[in-house]
Amino acid sequence: MASYILRRLLQAIPIVIGISVVSFLIVHLTPGSPVDKFRTPRVSPETINNLIRLYGLDQPLPTQFVKWFTHFWTFPFDNSAWGYSFTDGLPVRDKIFARIPSTLWLTGVSLLVTVIIAVPIGVLQAIRQYSWSDKIITTFETIGYAMPTFWLGLMLKQTFSVQLNLFPLFGENSFGKNGDILDLLWHLALPVTTLAIIQIAGWSRYMRASMLEVLRQDYIRTARSKGLTERSVVFKHALRNALIPIVTLLGLTVPALLSGAAITETVFSWPGLGWLSVQAVTDRDYPVVLATVMIGGVMVILGNLLADIAYAVVDPRITY
């Protein structure tokens, strides 16, 4: 297993380089330049040229890339590794690291809520396939799946914050209540509900399909033929197998938690990575955009690896 993981990590290197080149090019080839916003009649062309030289934008692209890429990976030791934000001059690394806890709270809690609710729903639907309860839940799942996140977020906010005044409008803490966990959870309620509703719709469909697939397997008939109770057949023999693809999916999802939930964070002004990257794109804050894209890419690779490891852990048929 250890050698497998090592091999996979080595295989990941060219992929990471590929991701880097592509993200770098996309950011640099988009029309416009980060110095554009300084081009006002009151700023002299020399100043602009100085800025261009200061940022290194006058050098050939390959040079810029190599400089950026090699510097990028020194981030554990160097807070300037990801450069400085064009908007406020702060080290990008520190800006991003500061956002990680908020993002993890939001995505982590919502994933937990999602799994706890979606798995039992999917199982219930599968064992009562085509019943009224299955059909009604399916309808809600379809609605939930089709609903745009921003719209759902705004509706929840409108109803529960504005009209009923039950939950805060934005942010993650009330003034002066930093570190108060109850206050944090209170702020989390609506954004988590938004994310969870949409995710539950998808995950419960997935669980239902997985369970249905397992329930028609021969070994389920064998389990019944042994005289086991229906409970044991469903929750021991079937569920254990039906969870295998779910755990794999979870492995894929966990690292994505870090990339944040851009839309939900933006709607609720949740100070996480997702909101940061949306702001950075709007501001053409290249270093921040690049860093968040890179984090996203690396997380996808790690997610795949984690999914494969999880697969081997839960399915005895898989060994590496």
Next chain:
Amino acid sequence: MTRQDDGTPLLAIKNLQTHFATADGLVKAVDGVSFSIRNGATLGVVGESGCGKSVTALSVMRLIERPGRVVGGEILFDGKNLVDLPDDEMREVRGNAISMIFQEPMTSLNPVFTCGSQIAEAISTHGGITGDEAHKRAIEMLTQVGIPDAARRAGEYPHQLSGGMRQRVMIAMALSTNPDLLIADEPTTALDVTIQAQILELMKALRERNRMAIMLITHDLGVIAEMADDVVVMYAGKVVEQSDILTVYEHPHHPYTHGLLASIPRLGEKRERLEVIKGVVPNPLNLPAGCLFRRRCPNAMPICEVAPPLQEIAPGHLSRCWLTPAGDPPSVGEAPGTDAALVAAAALSVEQ
């Protein structure tokens, strides 16, 4: 468990009807099947694929799933009618007094549990022993079915075993509760020939030791010859011939049975090609009127437009065919040929 042989059969199926209400129409997979199995005896059930053998077996186990349903008949076992036994009592029978093994050893074991734990589960469900004791008994069972190094194998997962080994595990699991009846649904069909022979030998040996009855389902009369005391031949959801093994081999009556016998490959016999029955089993959604075998039958006669009843042509020998007991076409003017007999026969076949 050993039972007193007081003449009542261990299992008596009476006019069993199991139908599937599919989207395309009603499939009468089992349509009025009756037979019984004596204590300790082996009954072979033969017929081509799709004749309703598995559905009959699953009906006995009460494992028919939607859209299927037992719509009529009785399954008497140990003084109880399994058809309307409450679920909890049926679970006591299932895997305990009646065990079943299936055709597909590759997929019949749960891939995420060890072989030993799957056997131990059957034991602790019915045997009153649990934990280490059940596990020890599971290893004993694996030894009994001829798995070398049983203690190690018990800790392995199904995918680590070959098909033959997995079928042995299934047998160990089925026999771990000392059933009175073992239903074996094509237990060797998916295995290659040498392994087939080994599994049949094993079943014979275990049958002697455990004094259990076996309902052996197969499409291969050769396998039946090895194992069975009595034979039921099924065709399109109905019994077409039934008798003891010798009679079926030496004086088969129904043309379908003749056809099945002709298609057994024999060792040392040079034949250009195996004879097979021409044509296919009729579409269960659109069964022809009259004898269901008539369109494939080399002996088809005008009278076959009327469905023949299952009649006793000799003591203990039943056949669903208009041919005389000697195998000749019924002559006009003789009993079944007369108009009156035709009408009577038609009435009978409606009841059947």
